[in-house]
Amino acid sequence: MAEAPALSIALLATPEATASTLYGLYDLFSSAGRDWDVVMHGCPGRALLEPKIVSVDGQGFRASNGAWIQPDARLADCHSPVAICIPDLMVAPDEALTGRHETEIEWLRACHAQGTLLAAACTGALIFAEAGLLDGGEATTHWAYCDTLARRYPKVRVHAHRALVATGEGERIVMGGGGTSWLDLALFLVARLVGTEEAMHLARLYLIDWHREGQRPYAALSTSRQVEDAVIAKAQVSITTPPRQYVPWCSSAA
Structure with a gap:
């Protein structure tokens, strides 16, 4: 009996994409079904996903x-993928997307239809x-970016502190929060498409720890500063502002 082909996942690359997330997703999806057997048995298994x-x-x-990004195909040549994943966009929170990415x-x-x-x-x-x-x-x-999302798109209920949200009919739209929560997203998709056991294999191989507390620990001070006490407010600003670093080769004496 012939083995089922690997499931296709399209990774949508735009000019604002960050290479680390795009290729990180690519690596993790490529690993599904393949790399656990390499580690445990010394030979690669059958790839279950084809990013x-x-x-x-x-x-x-x-x-x-x-960084240079080299796509594998045009949108017009990518017919009916099982899943589509968009990496993060390097845009400012107040930067509008209206009129951009119309083809995408x-x-x-x-x-989706x-x-x-x-x-x-x-x-x-x-x-x-x-x-x-x-x-x-x-x-x-x-x-x-959650405040911007809620303000610009009032028909959307935004959960600022959650690291993962699945929504829509059949929960066929899934979103990860900020930073490395793309790892949570990738594991969720692997579990959904090929099974929980394989997602657990990848988590063990890559030492991925689920963001159980969501985004709250990272957002709390920046979005909800206490300002009644001037000393505390000053301390909060100091904590959440990156330190200025002295770079000798940028000095006027260089």
């Missing part, structure tokens, strides 16, 4: 941090909101 980086035109480009949004809407599972890491959820896919549903994104 593919896709973009509007399929052409390579520089990511927001200057049309593709996402069409795929066909039953594709959609997922977004961190600020990638903003594209779902711009597409209207979150209207009447729930969402999360990086804690620093």
Whole structure:
């Protein structure tokens, strides 16, 4: 009996994508079914997922941090993936997405209508909101962008402190919160698509610890500062402001 082919996952690359999240997702999905047997039995197992980086035109480009991203295919050549995952977008919280990514949004809407599972890491959820896919549903994104998401898209119920949210019909839209919560998102998708046991294998291989407390520990001081006491307020600002560093090669004496 022939083995079932690996399930296809399209990773949507945009000019604002961060390479670490995009390729981190690629590595983790590629590992499913393959690498546990390498470690335990000395030979690779059968890959269960087939990630593919896709973009509007399929052409390579520089990511927001200057890293080179080389897509595998154009959107037009990516037919009916089982799932689509959007990495985070390196944009400012007050930066509007209106009028941008129109081709990607049309593709996402069409795929979702066909039953594709959609997922977004961190600020990638903003594209779902711009597409209207979150209207009447729930969402999360990086804690620093939750206020913007709620204000710009009032039909969306935003959960600022949750690291993972699944919403919509059949919970076919899934979002991870900020930073490394893309790891939670990836494990959730692996568990949903190929099984919990494989997700546990990946968690053990990569030493991934679930963000059980959500985003609250990281957002609390920055979003809810206590200002009644001037001394405490000053301390909170000091804690949440990165220290200025002396860089000798940037000095006027250099």
